Amino acid sequence: MNLRRSGRDIHGIVLLDKPAGWSSNQAVQRVRRLLRARKAGHTGSLDPFATGMLPICLGEATKTAAFMLQAGKRYHAVACLGQATDTGDIEGEVLSQQPVPAWQVQHVEAVLSGFTGPIAQVPPMYSALKYQGQPLYKLARQGISVERNARQVVIHRLELKHWQPPLLTFEVQCSKGTYIRTLAEEISGRLGSCGHLRSLRRLEVEPFAEDRMVSIETIEQAVSLGRETRILLPPDAGLAAWPELHLDTAAAERFRHGNPVAGEGIAGMVRVFSASGEILGLGEARPDGMVCPKRVFVYAAERA
Numbered sequence: 462m463n464l465r466r467s468g469r470d471i472h473g474i475v476l477l478d479k480p481a482g483w484s485s486n487q488a489v490q491r492v493r494r495l496l497r498a499r500k501a502g503h504t505g506s507l508d509p510f511a512t513g514m515l516p517i518c519l520g521e522a523t524k525t526a527a528f529m530l531q532a533g534k535r536y537h538a539v540a541c542l543g544q545a546t547d548t549g550d551i552e553g554e555v556l557s558q559q560p561v562p563a564w565q566v567q568h569v570e571a572v573l574s575g576f577t578g579p580i581a582q583v584p585p586m587y588s589a590l591k592y593q594g595q596p597l598y599k600l601a602r603q604g605i606s607v608e609r610n611a612r613q614v615v616i617h618r619l620e621l622k623h624w625q626p627p628l629l630t631f632e633v634q635c636s637k638g639t640y641i642r643t644l645a646e647e648i649s650g651r652l653g654s655c656g657h658l659r660s661l662r663r664l665e666v667e668p669f670a671e672d673r674m675v676s677i678e679t680i681e682q683a684v685s686l687g688r689e690t691r692i693l694l695p696p697d698a699g700l701a702a703w704p705e706l707h708l709d710t711a712a713a714e715r716f717r718h719g720n721p722v723a724g725e726g727i728a729g730m731v732r733v734f735s736a737s738g739e740i741l742g743l744g745e746a747r748p749d750g751m752v753c754p755k756r757v758f759v760y761a762a763e764r765a
Contacts, residue, residue, distance in 0.1 A: 468499040472520035472758075473693030476666075478674040479507055479515040492517050495680050496689055504529040504666065504699070505637070506589060510552050513537075513663030514674050522696035524756040525743065528730070529699040533617065535634045535665035538658060540645035542627040545655035547601075548587040549642035559654045561627045572651045573619045573631065581611040582643050614639040628659070668701050669694075696758070697732045697740050706731045706744065706752060716741055716754055724752035 475496075479488045485506035493501035498519045504526045507515055513536075518526045543561040546553030564572075584590050586601035590609070600607060615636040623630040629648070633641065642658045649656025664671045675683075675692050683689045697703075704727060712722045713735045724731065727746040733754075734740055744752040 468493070468497045470520055471496055471498045471689075471693075472522055472696050473690075474522050474696065474698050475517045475519065475680065475692055476669055476673045476675060476694065477515045477517050477680075478676045479512055480677065481510055481512050484509050485515055488515055489517055491677065492680060493519070495677075495684055502526050504532070505534075507663055508550065508642075508661065510550055511661040511663065513661075514666050514669065514671070515663070516666055516669065516699065518696075519693070520696070521740075521758040524758065525696060525699055528743070529666075531637050532667040532699070533634065533636055534639070534663060534667070535632070535671075536641050537622070537632050537662045537664055538630070538641050538645060539660045540629045540631070540649060540656045541659040542629060542649045542652065542654045542656040544627075544657060545646070545649075546657040548657075549585050549640075549646055550587075550658040551660070553587070553657065557655055562653045563626055564624075564652060566621070566624050569624050569629070569652065570621050572648065573621055575651065576644065576648065577616050577619050579613050579615050582614050582638075582640060583611045584609050585640055585643055587642075588640065612638065616644075627654075627656075629656075632664075634665075668699065695740065697743075700730075700732055700743070703730055703732050703743075704728075705734060707734045707736060707738075708741070709736055713741060716744070716752075717757060719754050719757060721747070721751040721753045723750060725750050727752055730755070 475492055477488055477492060485503050489501050489503050500523055501519050502523045504516045543558060544555050545557045547556050586606055587598045590597050592607050618634040620632045622632055641661055645656055645658045683692050706724050706727055708722055716722050716733055724746050731744050731752060733742050733744045740758060742757040743755045745755050746752050
């Protein structure tokens with residue numbers, strides 16, 4: 462998703478600590494306006510009721526967003542057992558109620574351990590996935606339900622933080638595409654009840670650490686002091702695991718114009734820099750040792 466408006470060319474990534482009550486799109490627009498950025502987008506939405514890390518790409522950093530959609534995530538979640546809602550979270554209407562067994566902590570931990578590793582999940586109707594061009598949540602609001610295919614996700618770690626019936630607090634590290642609302646419902650079912658997600662906070666989006674998040678208030682203060690570049694990460698920060706290719710002046714000019722350049726020993730996707738360290742764009746290595754431009758950055762990026 463990209464928003465193109467009048468504004469200035471500012472390039473980098475802001476790790477917004479999204480407040481509750483805002484859609485991801487509202488958060489992007491707010492940050493874009495605060496920083497007067499011409500172009501902005503995010504790398505994966507958060508539900509309005511959820512809080513936490515929302516990477517927002519500005520300027521030429523938007524060209525890296527599609528490559529960050531595969532990133533793993535870490536969440537802190539609270540499930541409320543005993544009530545199922547139509548949305549799977551606190552914003553929905555209660556559909557059914559069931560008793561909540563007073564399991565011992567050891568039993569709850571054993572149930573959680575059964576969800577680690579690859580699991581199959583059916584995406585919820587209240588999601589942004591599309592069916593015949595329509596987001597599922599729009600169909601759900603009309604009372605329409607369509608068949609969804611299960612897809613495999615991976616739960617790398619699932620840790621019980623607190624169990625005080627009916628509330629179950631857990632932390633989960635998972636692959637992209639994991640629906641924590643669905644996970645909370647399935648855990649509740651395995652515990653002999655039903656449930657919904659009461660709160661959700663995204664702590665990490667790989668490779669970004671939790672302590673790099675900034676609030677809207679912090680951004681506002683930085684702007685008022687003229688220090689907004691201090692909250693910006695480099696445009697390629699989300700692709701730190703990719704190898705780097707540094708080009709001399711002549712090769713850099715060829716890359717800027719969309720031509721392949723020599724990249725001996727490089728494999729796969731690569732970040733391409735000038736000799737001075739300016740990010741030029743993203744490339745892909747060919748078997749013949751040449752690197753083809755995949756995304757060329759048009760504006761000079763200021764490295765934070």
